[in-house]
Amino acid sequence: MNVVKNKWKDRAVFLSFVAPVILLILISAEIPFLMSLYYSFTKWNGISKNITFIGFKNFIELFTQDKDALKAFLFTVQFSVFNIIGTNVLALVFAVFLTKKLKLNNVLRAAFFVPYIVSLVIIGFIWKFIFSSAFTSLYNWTHWDFFNWSWLGTPNLAFVSVVLVSIWQSVGFYMMIYITGLQAIPSDLNEAAGIDGANSFQRFFKITLPLLIPSLTVALFMSISNSLKIFDIIFTLTFGGPGKSTTSTTMDIYSEAFVNNRFGYATAKSLVFVVIILIITFIQVKFFKSKEVEA
Template sequence: MLKTLGRKWREKIEFGIFTLPVLICIAVAFYIPFAMTVRYSMTKWNGISKNPVFVGLDNFKQIFTGDTNFADSAWFTVKYAVLYIVLVNVLAILLAVVLDMKLKTTPWLRAAFFIPYILSLVIVGFIWKFIFMQGFNSLGESTGWSVFALSWLGTPGLAFISILLVSIWQSIGFYLVIYIAGLQSVPEDLKEAATVDGAGPMRKFFSITLPLLAPSITISVFMALTNSIKVFDVILSLTGGGPGGTTYSIAYDIYRDTFQNNLYGYGTAKALILFLAVLVVTILQLAFFKRREVEA
């Protein structure tokens, strides 16, 4: 009995010794900075002074009652997130179905769609900025098409569309890989049985393939949701928030207040609100899609 208790305690001590360094790293990298974020969100601080002024919940009151930039950036982020999630997942599923048909060019096409994802969104933004400003101008002069003469980065509506299209172009390869893996896990005998029963391609897709893609859809929607809510780098490099601040996302608004206006306490409060929003939306999304997976 004593030997058994001694062995159990020894195993617990060994487990604690091996896990303690990991817990310390997690605390230093996440929990301590998060606690400092909560603290600084209740202060008025310019990032330089040694003694931030405690203001309580005044920063949060200002954000929700008197900050029109935050409201506009939140609306921009919501529009962007909804369209990005829907379009990138629909296009990725359609492309995955086509590339899963064992075509001769399938390996090359997969590589072509995935290569943009390797590039940083900042680099992609600068590349497309050159295309929109110089490339489209040259194409307009050579073809005479009016679509190339539009101010894609100088008009609020077109600037929003430009950000959305560039983001989808850069990231669709990532979601494509997820859906191809999901399609390859669909049992072939189910498709063959459906064919024997007289089901057509559309019927097989919506009755067999799509329900069995539920785990892949859950992962892809989760990734698209978190990435779209935190969109920043493509805006920084492509439009810089213009024209006239109409393409400010929440993340870009936080960056502008914190690092350009030196409102570190105020920007930290906005960052905390963004964190809580991402957390709540993510939990709801995962719960909803997991329930749909069980039903499917």
Template structure:
């Protein structure tokens, strides 16, 4: 009787998981292997793929466009991930410790609004705000007797502007994750620290941050993956310009696949992007393991 019940429960568990498993296999795993195969072929959708070996990969490593896209993407990741992680942690700690009121709940809701806004909406609004002629930000600067800045039209500021928008859009999501983690920390730890004479700052660095290591790992991992996949904001706000200053790897993949119809070449770029993400994720794992060992 017990075995039948265990088998029935196991079957129910499999049936619950099966739809998600099928979707993951169909829309994630299989496309990765297909991209790996097509990356070794010359394929333009209209004709059957022709095997060309490592030719696509050799072109990728020799292509200055891909080099610029990779550099921009790495700069984007380096700017957005640390800043949005730190801001989310600081804001979450402030709301958890100082704003346990209705006002705090309202602030959390307001900071989450950019997360649910579509990238098209966010990009369009910020493009208006950052517009050189008559944009809200430049109007404020002019009111303060400061010269207008060509935010999206200068190679020096275009990528930084996109990073600012991305941070504004993502920080609310990570704030909620951090806030939930902080609220899950036992209050007894803080009470004991107060008895020992620890200040609020000491409590933050000695209790809050160590207890949030698993959440920080999650936040950093998601931030890295999302940042490497950036396409929408760059495409909407600058179209990759001026020049190539805001071209990203995903934009390069899109252009190669759907504008130039070089599917094999686009797949080679996609596999390169996958390899970069995996290597950085491996480095991140080693970093957090070393921190835990200490």
């Protein structure tokens, strides 16, 4: 009898700890998601009390008529490719360099990491000032044509500007992920390979990189999801311009909801985009997990 009583007591204690968390998840995530699922089948401006159920019309329009959505998605994919490659390559190079025994290691790590903890909105406004006013002043001083280019007014340069700012802001965070992974690799493996005659490049690509796959999996997972969801930097730096040349999918969804007042249609777009992100990240994690090796 006491055993049964203690069992129910343990369950009650467990439930008392878990129930508040489940309730908060339901309120903050699950219920809003279910509401969004409903709104995606409606015609609603986000303000009016009159919500009209229209079935799959939003999704049909998205896949058959909305050319702006396709253009925004193609920009998002293009941006993501350049941002993911640039961020992870630079982060890995910096991580390898900063795991060496250098006097300024801690200072350099902090310098690279600080931009990541600053709000993306602030970062965007800072770089908008740099590309406009600061570059103009530098051109007047140096007369270098590089500083006189229309960095935010030309589609190609605007794209480059967004990518550069995004890489500059996030590279320090991914660098720390790789530093943690590099420090977990046993040093005797590289030392043994060096004794056997392997040079530094061979040791890196044959030993270090395969053992760094777990860190690479995490870094790529986060960089893929963050790149696909890019919004803040574009919102403050170019607002999708010039024209709509730097309009990402998230910016397109924002415009539909809060500029065009098509809340139901924007919700349908966001749900489709969430599914795409889930599929891409699942494939990426599954692939890299299969490549992981143990030391």
